[in-house]
Amino acid sequence: MNNAFGVPQSMVVLGGTSEIASTIVRRLAQEGCRTVVLAGRDAIALATAAAATIEAGATLAPTVTFDARAAGGAAACVDECFASAGPDVDLVLMAVGQLGEQMADEGDPDRTAEMVTVNFTWPATALTAAAARLRRQGHGRVLVLSSVAGVRVRRSNYTYGSAKAGLDAFALGLAESLRDSGVVVQVIRPGFVTTKMTKGRDPAPFATGPDDVASAVVAALGGGRLVVWVPSTVRWVFLALVHLPRVLWRRVPG
């Protein structure tokens, strides 16, 4: 059960080898989360993440493998995660995503389909399955890792950005549909986060690290805000950026 500060006792992480997810898990394990189900593609990387989770204070860290390129498997993956978690799942963290290589990918229709599946279709399918279970359980929280890349899509990563925009909008709708069900949905919108996923790219202004995202998430659990911007200032920056004329938007660095 979640406590008064929204700290869970059991959680399911979809995209369990993501660096941001791992950092959030470590923080929550330190705060008292005891069961963490880690689901991801790479069994070896999952085993490493599970060991780190136990190290951080969790007592159980089962792993589940899936391939986000096949959206048809999303519901079964969620079922397996819930079965491994025990009677209650207090928190579902959706951290599945792939940044891709815009320039290399954009001429390839199959790569576009794959990017949309991994970043939107699989997550939306899995969220639907998880939401149904949480609703029946009568409580729980869903955290969706979105991105400012979806707030205003840009040339340099528009496939990723548009899929994130879709997921972000889906999550906001899901949150509305779960009002008064005891299930809370929160959308996390980080700016540029320096991780292995963004390795080799020049950090954009207002860049943060996984620790900043994790701290913002832990603080937000008690607060229940629908959208959590990290850092909080990017909210105001993007309020302006979405209205910026295209001529200028093209010149914004990052």
Add this chain to the structure above:
Amino acid sequence: MKATAPGVSGGDIVGLRPEPALETNNHRSEEPTPAEARLLRGWGRTAPTTAHVVAPRGPDEVAALLGVFDARGQGAGPDGHTGRGGVIPRGLGRSYGDAAQCAGGTVVSTEHLDRIGAIGSGGSVVVGAGVDLHRLICEVLPSGWFIPVSPGTRQVTVGGAIAADVHGKNHHRDGSFCQHVTSVTLATPTGVHLVGPHDDPTLFWATAGGLGLTGIVTEAIVQLLAVDTSWMVVDTERFDDLDGVMARMDQSDMSYRYSVAWLDCAARTSRRGRAVLTRGDHAPRAALPRGTEPVRLPRRPVLRVPVPAPRGLLNATTIAWFNELWFRRSPRNQSGELSTIESYFYPLDFIADWNLLYGPLGFVQYQFVVGDAEALRATVDTIGASGVPSFLAVLKRFGAGNPGPLSFPMEGWTLALDFPIGPPGLPGLLRRLDDVVMEAGGRVYLAKDSRLSPDALHAMYPRLDELDSARRRVDPEGVLRSDLSRRLQFAGGVR
């Protein structure tokens, strides 16, 4: 899942329907208690969950309902999904945390268990579990009786008062509520039991403070206190430090029936621990000025907070102002003041829904008891040094505890504090306080808890196995469960 309204005979009490909806219009008439999926919160408003709420019309229906669950094993849903569900009773929802919630399961509202019997010549009365203390007071006061123990609000039910084994300002003299209960009708999954301190005392004391986890109290016999008037004679004293007020309470609490101190934990170091001590007794008729009516009944709340206050209304600054005002408006030393029952016992009851003042995020109340004064000083210093604002700390010296394994009071000092949710340092502060309390052999009050860890619970309440063996006897399947027992992993919530 069936779409018809589930009821006692309906067969799908557990298992939430896809849409929480009112279906009371089309339920069949032979189904006496339609269930309704509702989002339930504690008084602190922190971790709401959804459950099916049923309101049985009488004790027999409660027993029948629990019997259904046992036959079906763990209250399994129609899809055969076991290990979910569970049942817990709920009165007026005044426990601060998740004690009267049961996510995905069934919550039994005691609202229709509202019978009050005739008062016996010795002052004992049969009361339904759903009767609130306000109504009970209004019913018995005109014939010269008062409730034996008054918690800080009249808006709690008799069932809730037993489930939390509530205490009042007279604990040092009279003990807690269950010490004035001579018999309890307890509906359990294996049948109805009539228990009391001399009749199956093990089950009775497990039920006292047992948070509804041993069964659902449908009726109780309560021993009332004889009073001459509805007035209180109150002495008030102000102290500039903690040592002063504690010494005074130690020295002369026993000469008053009621005693409690308000404590400023947030003030700057020089004023930390300043206190206002109020002590009193029921006024004899002779103490009333001519023309004063001897019995004046308390009234229902006159003000209501309509919506949650904006975030941060109660912050470090406004709380400091409030504390300053509270301290200054109290007389330095005043004795023999006549006070009404409302203003002496229930100062917050004149505003309904005052919890909404804490804003949309809600608040936590932290109440603990420690045996020795040194540990109490350590907690006050820890709170003051943390800089986390706290509101209205209430200090009380407890007398000896009772045999209930989950009953909160024990000989020593208890302090209750309200903290609005928000300050980042709050979770850490409360964990540090847990450590001080555990180290001192003390415990926190579960009816107010919403954030303790299972490990801390098991350290603070070492007799949980006694509760559990009594519970297993009447609820072998672990049907009785609450969000609290699941969070803290005890009784039906397993560990």
